[in-house]
Amino acid sequence: WKALHFSERKKLSQNEIAQRLYQVMLDKESNLAVAADLTSCAAVLALAEAIGRDICLLKIHVDIIEDFTLEFIMDLKKIAGRHNFLIMEDRKFSDIGFTVSNQLGGGLYRIGDWADFVTFHGLPGSGIVEGLKTGMKNCSRSVACILVADMSSKGALTGPEYVSSAVKIAEEHRDDVVGFVTQTDLSSCDASFLRMTPGVNISAAGDGLGQQYNSPEEVVGRCADIIIVGRGVTGAADPAAAAAMYKTRAFAAYRRRVDKL
Ligand code: UP6
Numbered sequence: 001w002k003a004l005h006f007s008e009r010k011k012l013s014q015n016e017i018a019q020r021l022y023q024v025m026l027d028k029e030s031n032l033a034v035a036a037d038l039t040s041c042a043a044v045l046a047l048a049e050a051i052g053r054d055i056c057l058l059k060i061h062v063d064i065i066e067d068f069t070l071e072f073i074m075d076l077k078k079i080a081g082r083h084n085f086l087i088m089e090d091r092k093f094s095d096i097g098f099t100v101s102n103q104l105g106g107g108l109y110r111i112g113d114w115a116d117f118v119t120f121h122g123l124p125g126s127g128i129v130e131g132l133k134t135g136m137k138n139c140s141r142s143v144a145c146i147l148v149a150d151m152s153s154k155g156a157l158t159g160p161e162y163v164s165s166a167v168k169i170a171e172e173h174r175d176d177v178v179g180f181v182t183q184t185d186l187s188s189c190d191a192s193f194l195r196m197t198p199g200v201n202i203s204a205a206g207d208g209l210g211q212q213y214n215s216p217e218e219v220v221g222r223c224a225d226i227i228i229v230g231r232g233v234t235g236a237a238d239p240a241a242a243a244a245m246y247k248t249r250a251f252a253a254y255r256r257r258v259d260k261l
Pocket of ligand 1: 035037090150152198199200211228229232
């Protein structure tokens with residue numbers, strides 16, 4: 001799969017939201033997702049406005065925002081529309097199907113009404129996807145699901161056996177599960193699945209809390225279609241300039257990957 005151009009990958013995907021993301025990546029020549037791990041609505045909106053031009057995807061953790069309102073989501077969607085990027089809520093759902101159906105389709109955040117993508121863990125088994133699909137029935141639209149296959153943090157328990165079982169869940173639900181958060185290339189999985197890789201920062205090796213960083217070139221060469229950069233952008237003196245730099249480096253690395261193989 002690594003040798004295939006995003007336009008070929010788009011044709012292989014059966015999911016409309018994943019196809020939209022591939023198209024955004026092609027149109028903007030960007031395979032950069034930024035993790036907007038900020039704690040106020042205003043800060044997330046200001047960041048989205050500043051970096052929107054350069055990203056294909058904005059990843060948020062809605063539950064760290066202290067003054068969350070649904071108006072904030074409407075404002076964020078407007079910025080996403082204007083700058084042509086999609087939104088992923090990195091909720092990492094990880095409970096039984098019944099519980100995740102309520103977490104996706106209800107509660108204060110109503111994630112299923114606005115997120116283009118959500119993340120989930122395979123730990124509970126395939127019932128979690130059934131739960132997410134049930135939750136979507138209470139929502140105004142469909143959401144594309146991204147399975148966290150393995151993690152960037154030191155000592156993560158997501159060993160090879162776990163990963164290969166988790167990946168099977170995705171393959172069995174390919175209408176709804178369109179990709180992975182991963183550190184490895186998941187070579188047994190076909191080319192329609194997106195691979196997104198966090199733990200990318202050119203200025204640090206870690207964060208003192210278990211996070212481990214690599215460069216854009218390293219992760220795109222190894223496994224990433226999309227790099228996910230958090231503090232490398234949000235903590236930079238000039239986040240817009242940092243986003244532009246990560247975008248250029250990640251897309252150049254993707255071009256080298258498809259040209260070389
Ligand atoms: N994230 C990881 N590693 C994973 C999965 N997800 O770091 O295996 C998420 C974190 C954070 C972002 O929840 O939002 O990616 C990384 O941020 P950073 O670049 O500031 O470390």
